[in-house]
Amino acid sequence: MFEDISFYVRKGEIVGFAGLVGAGRTETMRAVFGLDPHDSGVIRIEGKETQIKSPSDSIEHKLVMLSESRRDDGIVPVRSVMENASLASLNQFIYGGYAHRAKERSGVKESFLKMNVKTPTLDTAISSLSGGNQQKVLLSRWMLCNPDIMILDEPTRGIDVGAKFEIYKLITDIVKENKAVIMVSSELPELIGMCDRIYIMCQGRISGCISKDAFSQETIMKHAAGLVNEDSSGGA
Amino acid sequence: MKSKTSHYIQKLSIFIVLIVLFIVCSLISPYFLQYSNLINVTRQLCVGILIAYGEMLLIISGFLDLSVGSVLALAGVFSVSVFKSTQSMILALIVALLTGVICNIINAVFVGHFNVPAFIATLGMQQAARGLALYFTGGQNILQLGKFVKIGQGMIGPIPVPVIIVIGVTVVIWYLVNNTRYGRSLYAIGGSRPAAEASGINAKRSIYISYILNGLMVGLAGMIFMARNNAGLPNGAVGYEMTGLTAAIVGGTSFTGGIGTVSGTIAGAFIIGFLENVMNLLGVNSYIQQIIEGAIIVLAVAFDVVSKSKKSHKVIVVKETKGK
Numbered sequence: 001m002f003e004d005i006s007f008y009v010r011k012g013e014i015v016g017f018a019g020l021v022g023a024g025r026t027e028t029m030r031a032v033f034g035l036d037p038h039d040s041g042v043i044r045i046e047g048k049e050t051q052i053k054s055p056s057d058s059i060e061h062k063l064v065m066l067s068e069s070r071r072d073d074g075i076v077p078v079r080s081v082m083e084n085a086s087l088a089s090l091n092q093f094i095y096g097g098y099a100h101r102a103k104e105r106s107g108v109k110e111s112f113l114k115m116n117v118k119t120p121t122l123d124t125a126i127s128s129l130s131g132g133n134q135q136k137v138l139l140s141r142w143m144l145c146n147p148d149i150m151i152l153d154e155p156t157r158g159i160d161v162g163a164k165f166e167i168y169k170l171i172t173d174i175v176k177e178n179k180a181v182i183m184v185s186s187e188l189p190e191l192i193g194m195c196d197r198i199y200i201m202c203q204g205r206i207s208g209c210i211s212k213d214a215f216s217q218e219t220i221m222k223h224a225a226g227l228v229n230e231d232s233s234g235g236a
Numbered sequence: 237m238k239s240k241t242s243h244y245i246q247k248l249s250i251f252i253v254l255i256v257l258f259i260v261c262s263l264i265s266p267y268f269l270q271y272s273n274l275i276n277v278t279r280q281l282c283v284g285i286l287i288a289y290g291e292m293l294l295i296i297s298g299f300l301d302l303s304v305g306s307v308l309a310l311a312g313v314f315s316v317s318v319f320k321s322t323q324s325m326i327l328a329l330i331v332a333l334l335t336g337v338i339c340n341i342i343n344a345v346f347v348g349h350f351n352v353p354a355f356i357a358t359l360g361m362q363q364a365a366r367g368l369a370l371y372f373t374g375g376q377n378i379l380q381l382g383k384f385v386k387i388g389q390g391m392i393g394p395i396p397v398p399v400i401i402v403i404g405v406t407v408v409i410w411y412l413v414n415n416t417r418y419g420r421s422l423y424a425i426g427g428s429r430p431a432a433e434a435s436g437i438n439a440k441r442s443i444y445i446s447y448i449l450n451g452l453m454v455g456l457a458g459m460i461f462m463a464r465n466n467a468g469l470p471n472g473a474v475g476y477e478m479t480g481l482t483a484a485i486v487g488g489t490s491f492t493g494g495i496g497t498v499s500g501t502i503a504g505a506f507i508i509g510f511l512e513n514v515m516n517l518l519g520v521n522s523y524i525q526q527i528i529e530g531a532i533i534v535l536a537v538a539f540d541v542v543s544k545s546k547k548s549h550k551v552i553v554v555k556e557t558k559g560k
Contacts, residue, residue, distance in 0.1 A: 035433070035434060054436070054438075055433065055434055055435065055436045056436035056437075056438065058436075059436045065434070067434055072430060072431075073428065073430035073431045073433070073434045074431055074434070075428065075431060076423070076424050076427035076428045076431050076432065076494065077427060077428065077494075078427045078490070078492075078493075078494040078495055079423055079424065079427050079494060083420070083423065083424075087420075087424055087431075087432070087435040087437070088435040088436050090417045090420055090421075091417070094415065094416065094417045094420060097415070098415040099414060099415045099416075099420075141435065
């Protein structure tokens with residue numbers, strides 16, 4: 001449940017979403033992405049009002065989301081890493097009446113190189129990869145959609161330290177390509193290290209938005225716990 | 237490289253089993269290799285393969301259809317009836333296909349829209365369709381089909397008519413599964429429906445398409461079945477859904493979803509078909525045959541489940557460090 005949510009994100013910017021478990025961040029993002037229905041609200045992309053009723057609408061409008069739980073609704077465990085990677089961009093590989101398999105293999109291979117995915121072969125089942133590599137395959141999936149806006153919901157959850165930092169670097173590279181990134185995370189150091197601005201949600205509402213110069217774990221936690229309920233964007 | 241060869245061996249294993257079975261069957265029964273027997277098996281296999289394709293599409297995506305036998309009979313008796321009144325094969329065909337499709341659209345509404353488990357929804361249809369077939373015919377077989385039998389007993393040149401139909405259907409199904417986004421979506425939905433939907437796949441639409449395709453094939457199978465039996469049998473094809481499921485699963489379609497191939501399913505249908513045939517030729521009591529068929533499907537699924545759990549065992553490598 002969430003209410004009265006208004007936020008914006010710019011190209012080349014990473015915007016964080018902090019909050020306690022149950023604050024409504026994932027619910028909000030699922031609604032934005034079109035996975036769940038919403039009662040009211042408007043999404044504007046580059047100023048234009050955009051109708052999003054399903055994930056395929058979003059993807060069409062170059063808005064993608066890396067889901068919170070790769071085990072629940074991220075990976076298709078029994079299928080290969082290649083099929084997992086191309087799943088959201090099938091239009092690019094299956095068209096004109098047939099499947100362009102060579103194009104699919106080379107496209108996915110190229111994306112895996114960029115994301116540094118470690119896999120024995122393209123046909124290896126994704127379930128046999130480490131959590132970090134699975135996450136990179138999913139990042140490949142979304143990057144293959146050529147998105148302008150990426151929502152990342154807990155992108156480094158359950159991932160070993162080495163892969164974590166790889167993913168941070170990948171996210172910064174993505175942002176350098178002038179994409180807009182929204183990052184939901186429960187790890188305050190992660191948010192503080194990566195983001196330009198951080199929205200904080202508390203009990204289904206946005207309780208504040210702080211900019212880089214006002215970042216502190218204390219400020220974020222105060223907003224998250226509902227002890228502060230107004231914009232404290234500091235010197236912005 | 238070692239994993240690549242074992243990968244290929246695993247893919248080929250079902251065909252190896254098929255060839256071995258064929259050899260064993262020809263050895264244990266002198267009648268097996270006779271031309272008349274092989275032609276008969278092939279005609280019977282046509283019904284089996286069509287049903288197996290439908291179950292394959294559904295099982296891959298995480299569903300199934302228990303109403304196949306009943307809908308096949310319903311479509312068959314409607315079709316035969318229409319032919320007797322109109323002498324039009326085309327009308328008979330349309331009626332058979334429509335019956336199969338309508339029954340399966342009803343299945344799809346419950347399964348895809350109301351999220352009723354496919355097991356229950358199609359079990360209900362199994363009962364209802366059979367009831368309707370019996371009601372429509374008053375429980376009586378429809379005899380004297382005239383030219384209708386050609387679709388099951390006829391030949392075009394040296395090839396039986398149903399074989400030509402099945403070859404055509406095979407090409408279409410193979411194309412749909414391997415060269416369309418619909419086909420790819422089946423594997424994703426069966427592997428993880430939430431992941432598929434989060435990737436922009438319209439699962440409901442794929443479910444409808446699968447049940448409709450299943451309905452078309454069941455309708456066709458109904459016509460061929462009645463034609464081969466020289467009668468519209470409202471009580472015919474009881475339990476055929478089990479044969480279809482068994483064929484698909486023996487052919488490598490995983491019951492848990494997300495895995496399966498057209499060629500594997502064909503091999504599975506052949507294996508079941510040969511087994512049934514050789515048991516008949518050896519005069520095995522039909523009740524014993526039923527026991528054996530029951531055992532086969534349980535063993536096939538057990539094998540499937542066990543081989544999957546072996547793959548998921550993680551290998552822990554302990555590195556020994558020699559002391560400093």
